[in-house]
Amino acid sequence: MNMRFSGFEELLKYYAVKTPDAPAFYFASASGEREVCSFRQFYDAVHIRAEELKNSGKTCEGILADGSFECVREIFAANIAGLQVVMLDANVSVSLLEKLIPYTDMDLLWGDIEEKTRLEERMSPGVKDGKDRILFFTSGTTSASKAVTLTGHSLCQSAYNGGEKLPLEPSDTLLCMLPLGHVFGFVCGLLWGTSCGASVALGRGPRHYPDDCSFFRPTAVSLVPLLLGFMMKMNAFNPELKTVLIGAGDCKKELLAAAAAKGIRVSFGYGLTETSSGVAISVSGDPYAMEICPDDEITLAPDGEILIKAPTCVMQGYYKMKEATDAALKDGVFYSGDTGFFDNEGKLHITGRKKEMLVLPDGTKLFLPEYESAIAAVLKNPEIAADVKDGRPVLIVSGDGNKNAVLQAIRPLMDEQPRGRQISDVIFVKEPLPRTATGKIKRWELRQKAGL
Numbered sequence: 001m002n003m004r005f006s007g008f009e010e011l012l013k014y015y016a017v018k019t020p021d022a023p024a025f026y027f028a029s030a031s032g033e034r035e036v037c038s039f040r041q042f043y044d045a046v047h048i049r050a051e052e053l054k055n056s057g058k059t060c061e062g063i064l065a066d067g068s069f070e071c072v073r074e075i076f077a078a079n080i081a082g083l084q085v086v087m088l089d090a091n092v093s094v095s096l097l098e099k100l101i102p103y104t105d106m107d108l109l110w111g112d113i114e115e116k117t118r119l120e121e122r123m124s125p126g127v128k129d130g131k132d133r134i135l136f137f138t139s140g141t142t143s144a145s146k147a148v149t150l151t152g153h154s155l156c157q158s159a160y161n162g163g164e165k166l167p168l169e170p171s172d173t174l175l176c177m178l179p180l181g182h183v184f185g186f187v188c189g190l191l192w193g194t195s196c197g198a199s200v201a202l203g204r205g206p207r208h209y210p211d212d213c214s215f216f217r218p219t220a221v222s223l224v225p226l227l228l229g230f231m232m233k234m235n236a237f238n239p240e241l242k243t244v245l246i247g248a249g250d251c252k253k254e255l256l257a258a259a260a261a262k263g264i265r266v267s268f269g270y271g272l273t274e275t276s277s278g279v280a281i282s283v284s285g286d287p288y289a290m291e292i293c294p295d296d297e298i299t300l301a302p303d304g305e306i307l308i309k310a311p312t313c314v315m316q317g318y319y320k321m322k323e324a325t326d327a328a329l330k331d332g333v334f335y336s337g338d339t340g341f342f343d344n345e346g347k348l349h350i351t352g353r354k355k356e357m358l359v360l361p362d363g364t365k366l367f368l369p370e371y372e373s374a375i376a377a378v379l380k381n382p383e384i385a386a387d388v389k390d391g392r393p394v395l396i397v398s399g400d401g402n403k404n405a406v407l408q409a410i411r412p413l414m415d416e417q418p419r420g421r422q423i424s425d426v427i428f429v430k431e432p433l434p435r436t437a438t439g440k441i442k443r444w445e446l447r448q449k450a451g452l
Contacts (some may be wrong), residue, residue: 001170001197002163007132007152008079015197016043022170024194026201026216027069034215037069049077059083059126060104062097064111065181066090069202072190074110075180079152083108084130086147087137089181091418098122104135104147104319135319136183138273138365147319148273150183157312158276159191161293165281166245166267168196168220175218177203177227184248184363187277188222188269192245213238220244225251226361226391232258245269246287247278248363256287270350274334276313280348289347298348304339306348361391364420375423378410383433385441387452392424396450398433401426427451 005011015024020040029035037045053061061078065071065087078085086104088097094115100106101119105127109120134155135147168174174193178185193200201216208215209227213236220243223231228246231237232255244259247269260266268287271278279298280290292298297309308314314334317325328335337357340350358366368386375395376382383398397406403426414422427450434442434449 002160002167003195003197004160005156005195007156008076011156011195012039012043012046012076012080015039015194019170019197022197023199025069025072026173026199028202028204028215035069042073045073046076046080049073050081053078053081053083056108058108059128060086060106060124060130061108061110062086062088062100062104062106064088064090064092064109064113065179065186066111067176067180067202067205071111071180072202078110079132079134082131084127084133084135086135087181087186089137089179089418093416094119095416105130133316136181136186136273146321146324148183149316149319150273150276151316154276154313154315155183155187155191156195157295158187158271158278159195161295161313162188162192162269162278162281163196164294165283165291166192166243168193168198168243170197172196172198172220173201173216173218174198175201175203175212175216175221177209177212178222178224182248182363183273183277184222184224184269184271188245188247192222193220210234210236212236213241222247224248224361224363225255226363228259229255229361237262237264243267245281247271249359249361253288260287270338270348272308272334272336274315274328274336275308275310276315279308279310279313282347286347288349289343289345290349291347300340300342301335304341304351306336306338306340306350308334308336310334358386358388358393360388360393360420362420364418366393366421371421374413375410378413379406385433385443385446386423387443387447387450389425389427389452393421394425394427394452395423396427396429396433396446398429398431400430401428403428 016039021038023036024039024042025037027035061083063074086106097119102124105124107123107126132151134150138146176189178189180186190200201218203212217238217240219240222245243265245267256266266287268282269278270280270290279296280292282290295310295312299307301307309332340348372386376384385396386393406426429449434445
């Protein structure tokens, strides 16, 4: 059953009245037992916390999204209380938070982190008119990221659109294994299930990836390609699982085929933070041939760039970044930076990225100009480029050198990055980096020279 809701309050109230005793969430207790919370219980818990937040005088809450039941309750409560919500990676560093607090106008922080008291003492005065605004970062909370202004309304519309193409029933259980601090994880790992009246099982974190399926017995799960590969290798899928939605990165056809061979319906989704997650989903046949979601209109620019018009789902803009917003969002059309084509049946295929970025198998994005510029400054060598090998970033350097010396030189810089973004190897090429007439690196040619 797929419903369209105007926001979180309407969504929760609908199921609290219609199916009050149905399980809304499964989660693990502190003792490791499987707990259940009904729709009515969750509605009441959210509103108790929302009243506390309303009375706190706070206006903008940063939430370290650890995926717990308490975290989910806090997200819904803060939104319903009228606070601006900033979705943060649960493992964000203190130094980065110090920068994000004034940027996003946080005056409240939820979650466990070192030096929390000191951070709270540095909180901003807050924000005016932040009601229903929810900020997600384009590639996790990194210095190259932009905060994207979405709303509870746009996220609910995105969940509805996905549910129209890939519906869940109230009898389904959706396993949420992805980080809620990223829009794909939030919409496709959580809101997709809740908006359909299905149960959502809140995963217990990376340590339990191999056994969460056997613990919760889901019928559906959303995964990034890297996690799909891990789950397949571990033979971790339970017999009841019938639907797997893959997104946030490229996925090998062989991996999708292997999952399908287990009798699992495998769908591939395409979307962006700026569009509140998915705009196209494959529902049958070729997993890379995607149907456009109901509220979305996709056209192609002359150079093949994917242009998206999605009035119900597209972002309000990049937070406090008018020039960047104007460059990406023109007359209600979002310029994705991705390229693709339509087949004879009108289905969308993704062919590449116009923007200079790498998408790692876990969905993390590396914005190459900023990333490479920082490394080049440390090495005092502009003839370097980043790429990916075996799912990890590698550095390509023109000329001869010592690998260990390079890794040692960039180590302080890498220590500031999440593990998935850290350089894992150095590859030397004898020739200068191949470049266009305007000086841009010919990345496909460089990959060949580097043996990638």
